[in-house]
Amino acid sequence: MFxxxxxxxxxxxxxxxxxxxxxxxxxxxxxxxxWRVCEPAERWEQLRAKLVAKGYxxxxxxxxxxxxxxxxxxxxxxxxxxxxxxxxxxxVFKWRLGDEYGVGCPxxxxxxxxxxxxxxxGVVIDLKKIYKRGFWSAVAExxxxxxxxxxxxxxxxxxxxxxxxLAVEAARFLEALALATGVGVDAVLDVFENNSVAALAEAVFxxxxxxxxxxxxxxxxxxxMPYFDMARGRAPGVYKRVAELDFxxxxxxxxxxxGVDPTTARPCSxxxxxxxxxxxxxxxxxxxxxxHKWLDQRLSTGDKAVSDALKWLMNAGIGAxxxxxxxxICEPCLLAVRTEAARLFDEAWRLFSPIYGDTDSIYVEEDxxxxxxxxxxxxxxxxxxxxxxxxxxxxxxxxxxxxxEKNYVKAGGGGLEVKGGLLRPHDVxxxxxxxYGDVIRVxxxxxxxxxxAVGILQNxxxxxxxxxxAVWRERLAEINKPSLFHTAARYVxxxxxxxxxxxxxxxxxxxxxxxxxAVDKRLRARPADVEEVRRAAAEYxxxxxxxxxxxxx
DNA sequence: ACGGGATGGTGGGTGGTCGT
DNA sequence: ACGACCACCCACCATCCCGT
Numbered sequence: 001m002f003x004x005x006x007x008x009x010x011x012x013x014x015x016x017x018x019x020x021x022x023x024x025x026x027x028x029x030x031x032x033x034x035w036r037v038c039e040p041a042e043r044w045e046q047l048r049a050k051l052v053a054k055g056y057x058x059x060x061x062x063x064x065x066x067x068x069x070x071x072x073x074x075x076x077x078x079x080x081x082x083x084x085x086x087x088x089x090x091x092v093f094k095w096r097l098g099d100e101y102g103v104g105c106p107x108x109x110x111x112x113x114x115x116x117x118x119x120x121x122g123v124v125i126d127l128k129k130i131y132k133r134g135f136w137s138a139v140a141e142x143x144x145x146x147x148x149x150x151x152x153x154x155x156x157x158x159x160x161x162x163x164x165x166l167a168v169e170a171a172r173f174l175e176a177l178a179l180a181t182g183v184g185v186d187a188v189l190d191v192f193e194n195n196s197v198a199a200l201a202e203a204v205f206x207x208x209x210x211x212x213x214x215x216x217x218x219x220x221x222x223x224x225m226p227y228f229d230m231a232r233g234r235a236p237g238v239y240k241r242v243a244e245l246d247f248x249x250x251x252x253x254x255x256x257x258x259g260v261d262p263t264t265a266r267p268c269s270x271x272x273x274x275x276x277x278x279x280x281x282x283x284x285x286x287x288x289x290x291x292h293k294w295l296d297q298r299l300s301t302g303d304k305a306v307s308d309a310l311k312w313l314m315n316a317g318i319g320a321x322x323x324x325x326x327x328x329i330c331e332p333c334l335l336a337v338r339t340e341a342a343r344l345f346d347e348a349w350r351l352f353s354p355i356y357g358d359t360d361s362i363y364v365e366e367d368x369x370x371x372x373x374x375x376x377x378x379x380x381x382x383x384x385x386x387x388x389x390x391x392x393x394x395x396x397x398x399x400x401x402x403x404x405e406k407n408y409v410k411a412g413g414g415g416l417e418v419k420g421g422l423l424r425p426h427d428v429x430x431x432x433x434x435x436y437g438d439v440i441r442v443x444x445x446x447x448x449x450x451x452x453a454v455g456i457l458q459n460x461x462x463x464x465x466x467x468x469x470a471v472w473r474e475r476l477a478e479i480n481k482p483s484l485f486h487t488a489a490r491y492v493x494x495x496x497x498x499x500x501x502x503x504x505x506x507x508x509x510x511x512x513x514x515x516x517x518a519v520d521k522r523l524r525a526r527p528a529d530v531e532e533v534r535r536a537a538a539e540y541x542x543x544x545x546x547x548x549x550x551x552x553x
Numbered sequence: 554a555c556g557g558g559a560t561g562g563t564g565g566g567t568g569g570t571c572g573t
Numbered sequence: 574a575c576g577a578c579c580a581c582c583c584a585c586c587a588t589c590c591c592g593t
Contacts, residue, residue, distance in 0.1 A: 426570070427580065483581050545579070
């Protein structure tokens with residue numbers, strides 16, 4: 001952490017760096033002194049508050065020392081080493097490493113867990129912190145809804161195997177971040193304790209500025225910038241043979257093309273429009289250069305994990321210019337990029353009247369794709385690519401008419417992609433969730449999705465009649481007005497030690513069904529038979545808006 | 554003509570998930 | 574982190590039916 005200005009009343013040494021301090025919406029060079037704080041890092045949070053209260057300005061106050069040791073070359077990133085998953089069963093640590101299974105601590109560099117932390121050597125990864133949602137929800141999202149059937153059965157080996165899948169993915173992502181930033185996985189995890197990828201990106205921005213002899217003042221915003229929705233759809237309906245075109249890394253490309261950088265942003269009469277702030281010019285700088293390097297890396301890598309890590313770093317780094325909280329704030333930078341993206345988006349709509357578009361994507365009839373591609377090629381510095389042609393593309397109607405934005409289904413070549421909470425087959429019985437592709441096929445052929453779902457339920461195995469949802473114990477404890485779902489959750493929570501609680505349930509008439517038991521609000525239970533539950537499931541899907549919306553197309 | 558129960562729509566609140 | 578959106582729940586209101 002650095003202090004800018006008079007000598008601070010703490011242990012600090014003078015360093016020969018030029019401060020860039022915030023003035024209005026931009027940064028300017030100052031002749032003030034710069035001090036490196038020598039106090040232990042655990043005190044920085046408190047120290048910052050005290051110093052800021054006394055009128056001192058600070059820099060890099062949120063970068064952990066572990067990250068700094070890597071950025072200054074005192075430590076080198078070491079990649080590779082085995083990835084193991086560990087979980088506790090009856091007080092015993094069971095692990096999987098590749099195809100090997102064992103008990104105790106695994107002989108692996110990365111030890112990932114969910115729930116109780118194993119006391120093992122190596123880089124310990126808390127998967128709860130990485131995925132920030134329920135265990136089975138994360139597994140189902142990434143590796144298929146079939147895993148929810150295993151969640152229902154609850155076989156210990158299935159849990160360990162699912163855990164291992166997440167562990168491998170998480171370790172690969174963390175290593176990719178390490179490779180891209182030069183910050184070791186242990187230090188990346190330190191950042192994630194209190195912060196996000198944005199803080200990691202900013203650490204690299206700061207280091208590059210420092211290398212050039214500058215420190216950039218930390219500033220703080222209390223409100224996030226307003227978010228402009230850039231999604232637009234033509235009309236609800238089923239479209240056939242739809243070409244999808246995407247800009248690859250649009251925001252980073254615009255940063256690089258225009259040299260957008262917080263350290264050189266300044267108002268000028270012929271620059272880029274920055275929303276309502278007027279026009280701004282940029283001359284590149286340390287931040288734009290880092291993003292340039294990351295963009296080149298992303299365009300040349302064939303490794304998906306590395307590509308994803310770079311995408312996160314760039315988007316989080318750029319997005320953080322308008323975030324609330326401490327950081328490298330630059331409203332004109334973010335607004336200039338967004339406004340330019342919005343201008344291109346509008347131009348595409350004027351020229352091609354797409355079926356659908358969202359920020360950096362354009363969906364048009366197959367025969368228009370060539371025209372869109374040549375337009376993209378004429379823009380300079382941007383890469384517009386044909387991602388593919390979908391056999392079926394469905395735009396959902398909104399409840400109040402028009403298109404429900406960011407809600408669509410695209411299907412082709414046996415694959416199916418569903419976007420948006422309105423259409424995603426959550427909150428539906430597992431059988432329907434697993435066979436959602438069939439429901440979509442019926443819609444594409446002009447049939448009734450609700451009756452298709454009811455048909456699926458009539459022939460479904462009994463355990464697939466339930467809906468899956470997760471609820472965290474902490475949340476469950478503070479719920480005042482429990483719904484039927486929470487009633488089921490409380491009933492299940494009393495019978496397992498899981499967190500989040502994995503609830504398989506189905507709302508009924510005055511009761512909620514959990515596998516083969518009907519529970520009322522006082523948590524009184526009676527057995528329920530299959531046909532009773534099947535009827536409740538059919539009634540339930542008939543009520544669902546997400547299926548009736550598909551019917552209205 | 555009146556009142557009470559049943560029914561159905563609405564709007565606000567709560568909780569959860571997705572997407573950025 | 575935050576907004577948008579869905580399912581659910583409840584309070585509230587209008588309407589209708591029907592018996593008195």
